[in-house]
Amino acid sequence: MTAVDGVSFEVDRGETVGIVGESGSGKTMTALSILRLVPEPGRITAGRILFGEKDVVHMTDEEIREFRGADVAMIFQDPMTSLNPVLKVGFQVEEAMAAHNRFTRGQAHDRVIPMLQRVRIPDAPARVRDYPHQFSGGMRQRAMIAMGLSNEPSLLIADEPTTALDVTVQASIIELLRDLNREMGAAVILITHNMSVIASLCQRVIVMYAGRIVEEGPTRAIFKNPEHPYTWSLLRSIPRVDERTHEKLVSISGLPPDLSNPPPGCRFHPRCRYRVDRCFTDEPDLIDVGASQRARCWVLMRNVLAESKTDR
Amino acid sequence: MTPAHTEANVPPPLVRVEQVVKHFPISAGMFGHAIVHAVDGVSLTIKAGETLGLVGESGCGKSTLGRVIVRLQPATSGHVYFRDIDLTRLHGEKLRRTRQQMQMIFQDPYASLNPRMAVGDIIAEPLRNFGIARGRRAEAQVQEVMRVCGLNPNFINRYPHEFSGGQRQRIGIARALVLNPTFIVADEPVSALDVSIQAQIVNLMEDLQDQFNLTFLFIAHDLSVVHHMSDRIAVMYLGKIVEVGPSDDVRDGPLHPYTKVLQSSVPIPDPDLEAGRRPILLTGEIPSPVNPPSGCRFHTRCPIAQPICSEKEPPLERKLDGRLAACHFPGKL
Numbered sequence: 001m002t003a004v005d006g007v008s009f010e011v012d013r014g015e016t017v018g019i020v021g022e023s024g025s026g027k028t029m030t031a032l033s034i035l036r037l038v039p040e041p042g043r044i045t046a047g048r049i050l051f052g053e054k055d056v057v058h059m060t061d062e063e064i065r066e067f068r069g070a071d072v073a074m075i076f077q078d079p080m081t082s083l084n085p086v087l088k089v090g091f092q093v094e095e096a097m098a099a100h101n102r103f104t105r106g107q108a109h110d111r112v113i114p115m116l117q118r119v120r121i122p123d124a125p126a127r128v129r130d131y132p133h134q135f136s137g138g139m140r141q142r143a144m145i146a147m148g149l150s151n152e153p154s155l156l157i158a159d160e161p162t163t164a165l166d167v168t169v170q171a172s173i174i175e176l177l178r179d180l181n182r183e184m185g186a187a188v189i190l191i192t193h194n195m196s197v198i199a200s201l202c203q204r205v206i207v208m209y210a211g212r213i214v215e216e217g218p219t220r221a222i223f224k225n226p227e228h229p230y231t232w233s234l235l236r237s238i239p240r241v242d243e244r245t246h247e248k249l250v251s252i253s254g255l256p257p258d259l260s261n262p263p264p265g266c267r268f269h270p271r272c273r274y275r276v277d278r279c280f281t282d283e284p285d286l287i288d289v290g291a292s293q294r295a296r297c298w299v300l301m302r303n304v305l306a307e308s309k310t311d312r
Numbered sequence: 313m314t315p316a317h318t319e320a321n322v323p324p325p326l327v328r329v330e331q332v333v334k335h336f337p338i339s340a341g342m343f344g345h346a347i348v349h350a351v352d353g354v355s356l357t358i359k360a361g362e363t364l365g366l367v368g369e370s371g372c373g374k375s376t377l378g379r380v381i382v383r384l385q386p387a388t389s390g391h392v393y394f395r396d397i398d399l400t401r402l403h404g405e406k407l408r409r410t411r412q413q414m415q416m417i418f419q420d421p422y423a424s425l426n427p428r429m430a431v432g433d434i435i436a437e438p439l440r441n442f443g444i445a446r447g448r449r450a451e452a453q454v455q456e457v458m459r460v461c462g463l464n465p466n467f468i469n470r471y472p473h474e475f476s477g478g479q480r481q482r483i484g485i486a487r488a489l490v491l492n493p494t495f496i497v498a499d500e501p502v503s504a505l506d507v508s509i510q511a512q513i514v515n516l517m518e519d520l521q522d523q524f525n526l527t528f529l530f531i532a533h534d535l536s537v538v539h540h541m542s543d544r545i546a547v548m549y550l551g552k553i554v555e556v557g558p559s560d561d562v563r564d565g566p567l568h569p570y571t572k573v574l575q576s577s578v579p580i581p582d583p584d585l586e587a588g589r590r591p592i593l594l595t596g597e598i599p600s601p602v603n604p605p606s607g608c609r610f611h612t613r614c615p616i617a618q619p620i621c622s623e624k625e626p627p628l629e630r631k632l633d634g635r636l637a638a639c640h641f642p643g644k645l
Contacts, residue, residue, distance in 0.1 A: 022506040022507060022508060023506055122595070136597050136598075139597075166370055166533065167369065167533065167534070167535070167574060167577045168369065168577045168591075168593075170577065171576075171577035171591035171593065172591070172593050172594075174579070175591065175593065193506065193507050194507075194579075195507075196536075196578070196579035196580060196581040196586075197579055199579060199580065199581050199582055199583045199585075199586045200579040200586040200589075219583045220583050223582060223583050233508070234507060234508065237507060237508055237510065237511035238507060238511070238581060239514070239536045239537050239539065239540030239541075240580055240581060240582075241575065241578045241580060243540065246540070248515055248518070249514055250511060251508070251511035251512040251515050252508035252509075252511070252512075255476050255509075256506075256508075
């Protein structure tokens with residue numbers, strides 16, 4: 001099975017990039033590949049992952065160990081599975097630093113409380129001695145972010161960091177990521193199924209479908225003028241809290257394809273309402289459709305929408 | 313959707329919830345027991361043909377309230393009237409008969425279907441339970457309801473694991489619909505589904521409501537979905553209803569500070585709008601329902617709390633036409 005197929009993208013220093021897609025789109029595997037953490041028996045069969053000048057795919061064990069955690073940190077959806085339940089939160093933040101060479105043990109020890117304060121954990125000097133179960137879900141996610149950022153990495157990968165959280169807590173975590181991105185300058189890759197969260201946080205969006213990038217570009221362009229029918233439908237399939245008139249949601253019929261046997265042609269064609277003959281047989285390339293916006297589609301929504309205008 | 317009517321000819325509500333309390337005893341360590349105040353004195357009405365949205369965060373008691381209303385769980389005290397019949401007083405056969413008209417759709421389409429039963433049997437079970445149809449007649453009804461719910465009737469002999477999450481939720485809806493109920497409680501029916509599938513289920517529920525004149529209690533944590541689905545919205549916090557009103561009014565001019573916080577926390581899929589929006593962030597944690605705060609339960613986290621808020625509990629009362637709120641300072645945040 002090919003979970004991620006020919007995906008290429010760049011993340012600039014300090015940039016916030018959102019990767020959006022449904023379950024099985026390959027968004028998490030893409031992120032895990034960056035850290036060379038693809039679970040067995042999966043492996044990276046082709047391609048390069050360049051961090052600066054270094055190729056992650058060919059790093060030695062020693063290099064990759066230093067790279068993970070020190071250069072790039074990752075936080076996951078469920079912070080409880082990433083925190084050790086029998087160790088105090090403060091100790092775990094300290095360990096994250098001790099595992100790498102940026103700080104001495106003494107420096108690491110002194111940095112714990114400021115790190116927890118930095119992620120807005122109230123009463124941090126007292127709470128360093130708490131165990132993870134004494135933290136709420138939102139506080140655990142903050143502690144994870146503190147661990148992730150403790151070595152001052154230049155990239156933070158957040159995989160559905162707010163999906164398990166209540167909306168009010170989600171809002172505070174998004175605010176925190178935004179502030180930390182500004183304060184510390186770490187680039188952020190946010191992986192999510194939630195387009196609204198991307199609109200709130202990210203400068204650039206990558207839309208994935210069935211292991212492929214189907215569209216990418218500046219957030220504003222993608223939200224205003226999505227060119228791929230999948231992106232277009234996705235944006236209209238969610239109710240907006242600010243909707244003025246009640247319109248039926250655009251539903252995408254059918255299901256995402258089985259990746260062990262992807263459909264020929266465009267992978268979205270079985271569910272696409274705008275497909276043409278060519279979509280059944282030839283897969284389109286990711287082509288330029290605007291200022292740094294690219295889409296993988298033979299039709300493009302601008303043509304669909306222009307046509308529906310002339311029809312009227 | 314609901315026709316405008318004057319005060320004089322307001323039809324009686326289909327469902328009337330009066331001062332419902334649901335407490336769960338828990339054992340608390342070595343010393344005796346404690347009580348979780350899951351639902352603590354809730355009153356609501358649901359009109360025939362409308363969708364009432366019930367929104368709140370995890371642990372606020374919204375699911376418990378839904379289950380108490382259809383009597384999947386007995387209330388600790390209070391009354392639930394369905395067409396003026398007090399469900400909390402009904403037992404045995406009478407309860408069963410009344411229940412036929414009220415069904416429930418659950419959140420998790422994986423956990424709520426018996427994996428060892430064929431889909432046809434799952435959907436037909438209510439028909440058998442209530443002695444409505446058996447054999448071929450049941451099968452015909454099952455196939456009809458499958459078709460209505462967008463399932464292929466030829467899949468009647470397949471098992472739940474052969475279906476996707478969205479199709480399983482359709483099975484759950486078909487099972488609820490097969491008895492031709494008037495009232496359905498839907499507890500987070502789309503939150504476990506992928507984004508592109510959520511719209512399918514939301515649209516299906518709207519179509520079914522039009523087609524069969526259903527009344528919904530739609531429970532969810534997501535204000536955008538609740539606003540989209542509902543004629544009126546009730547907002548719940550820590551076992552209490554804090555605000556009720558028409559959907560647009562509640563969204564556009566929240567009266568309770570908690571509603572305002574919820575509304576400001578929901579991101580909008582528009583980067584330009586988001587650039588100018590900041591959520592109102594709450595401080596502190598949601599208090600324990602074992603030992604809820606005095607006075608207004610939101611006072612410990614409310615940005616505009618005054619001394620009175622911790623002393624006197626504000627009743628849920630009419631503040632504006634058709635709008636209720638439980639707050640000493642409604643609309644001030």
